[in-house]
Amino acid sequence: MTNEQTNPAGEPGHPADPVYPERYYEILARDLGEDKARWARLPYAERMRELAWYHAHFNTPDDLSPWPAELDGGVDRG
Amino acid sequence: MSDPIEFYRSFQALLRGRAITGVLTSGMACVEYGIQQNTKDTDWIVAPGDIGSLVTLFGELERGISGSNWRVSYRGLFGAPLDFKYLDGGWTSHLAAFDRPESAERHLDFFGRPPRVGETWRNDTNTGIASRDIVARMKKTDRPKDWPLVNALAIQAYYSGDAAAVLHLRDPEILREAWRQATPASCEAAIHERPLLAALDSIDNLRLERLLLVEEMLWQCVNRERWLVYQRAWKDFYKAWQQDRVGEWPTAEPFLQQHGRICDAVGRHGLPPAPLGTVAARQAVFGRGRERAATLVAATPQELETVAMPLGTILP
Numbered sequence: 001m002t003n004e005q006t007n008p009a010g011e012p013g014h015p016a017d018p019v020y021p022e023r024y025y026e027i028l029a030r031d032l033g034e035d036k037a038r039w040a041r042l043p044y045a046e047r048m049r050e051l052a053w054y055h056a057h058f059n060t061p062d063d064l065s066p067w068p069a070e071l072d073g074g075v076d077r078g
Numbered sequence: 079m080s081d082p083i084e085f086y087r088s089f090q091a092l093l094r095g096r097a098i099t100g101v102l103t104s105g106m107a108c109v110e111y112g113i114q115q116n117t118k119d120t121d122w123i124v125a126p127g128d129i130g131s132l133v134t135l136f137g138e139l140e141r142g143i144s145g146s147n148w149r150v151s152y153r154g155l156f157g158a159p160l161d162f163k164y165l166d167g168g169w170t171s172h173l174a175a176f177d178r179p180e181s182a183e184r185h186l187d188f189f190g191r192p193p194r195v196g197e198t199w200r201n202d203t204n205t206g207i208a209s210r211d212i213v214a215r216m217k218k219t220d221r222p223k224d225w226p227l228v229n230a231l232a233i234q235a236y237y238s239g240d241a242a243a244v245l246h247l248r249d250p251e252i253l254r255e256a257w258r259q260a261t262p263a264s265c266e267a268a269i270h271e272r273p274l275l276a277a278l279d280s281i282d283n284l285r286l287e288r289l290l291l292v293e294e295m296l297w298q299c300v301n302r303e304r305w306l307v308y309q310r311a312w313k314d315f316y317k318a319w320q321q322d323r324v325g326e327w328p329t330a331e332p333f334l335q336q337h338g339r340i341c342d343a344v345g346r347h348g349l350p351p352a353p354l355g356t357v358a359a360r361q362a363v364f365g366r367g368r369e370r371a372a373t374l375v376a377a378t379p380q381e382l383e384t385v386a387m388p389l390g391t392i393l394p
Binding site for chain 2: 020023027036
């Protein structure tokens with residue numbers, strides 16, 4: 001059952017940076033959207049760098065709300 | 079704006095420094111697992127026995143004893159005080175914090191006995207992050223948007239060789255594949271927890287999708303009924319509390335004063351520490367949820383019987 005591979009580029013404290021089979025990312029794209037699937041494909045350190053950049057430049061909303069309007073989301077920010 | 083991920087890591091270090099047993103869970107754990115991007119809140123499971131140390135920690139952080147001065151406050155939504163008997167009784171506590179004068183408002187939510195989770199979260203205290211199994215259980219809420227996350231966590235668990243994946247998988251093909259690979263020893267326990275698995279070999283994919291829908295609806299409806307019990311108890315308490323005090327909650331007082339105030343109030347106005355502390359209360363919630371699920375998706379008694387999980391799984 002172990003199709004998981006390990007990417008050695010994980011940050012210290014986060015050694016397991018698995019790469020999953022393609023169908024996992026296809027299901028993410030179907031259920032959560034293409035952008036989340038793209039982000040999920042990145043190595044752990046790059047994923048976190050990307051989020052840090054968003055948090056530094058945008059007032060992203062809490063919890064599971066969509067991204068704010070300037071990031072093509074924000075429909076429920078009212 | 080500073081980084082919520084940086085904040086959760088520094089708070090995790092503070093918990094470790096005080097030997098407070100706890101793990102990160104929910105949305106921020108999903109960020110760590112690479113399936114959710116946009117959360118700022120941090121949710122924590124903390125051993126109810128360590129709640130007193132957590133209160134002390136917040137008091138010290140506010141007084142600047144351990145470094146920079148924090149501002150800590152209860153939040154204005156329904157939730158119990160950070161108190162052993164309330165968190166042990168299934169309540170959550172909701173706090174807001176500013177860890178620096180210019181920082182964004184941080185939201186911290188604390189569980190002692192998280193819904194749908196037993197004691198197995200304690201196995202994850204070495205990593206400091208709740209396992210995919212634990213997060214998937216917590217994500218089986220009444221919010222439909224949480225369910226794709228349950229499936230994503232389960233697929234990750236499957237490809238990581240975690241036998242618990244079969245308890246949460248929602249994708250019919252991967253569920254069948256994982257079930258074929260399950261060891262005979264694990265099958266019995268898995269069927270006990272997720273009865274739908276017993277039907278897997280005898281139904282086609284369309285029928286399986288139908289049963290997955292009924293199963294999801296049952297989880298959602300029972301969770302809704304569970305949540306309503308806590309909400310009703312809080313509303314009754316809050317109404318009584320408001321009759322004998324002036325002003326709004328939360329107050330602008332330092333955290334330890336706020337904490338003393340709400341601990342006193344819940345005692346005086348009878349907020350029940352464990353609204354679902356009896357088997358009879360949990361059975362009643364399950365019964366109402368089952369009835370609602372049956373109505374919403376027109377489930378037959380046989381379908382409900384096929385998917386209905388034991389009380390100890392859905393309302394432990």
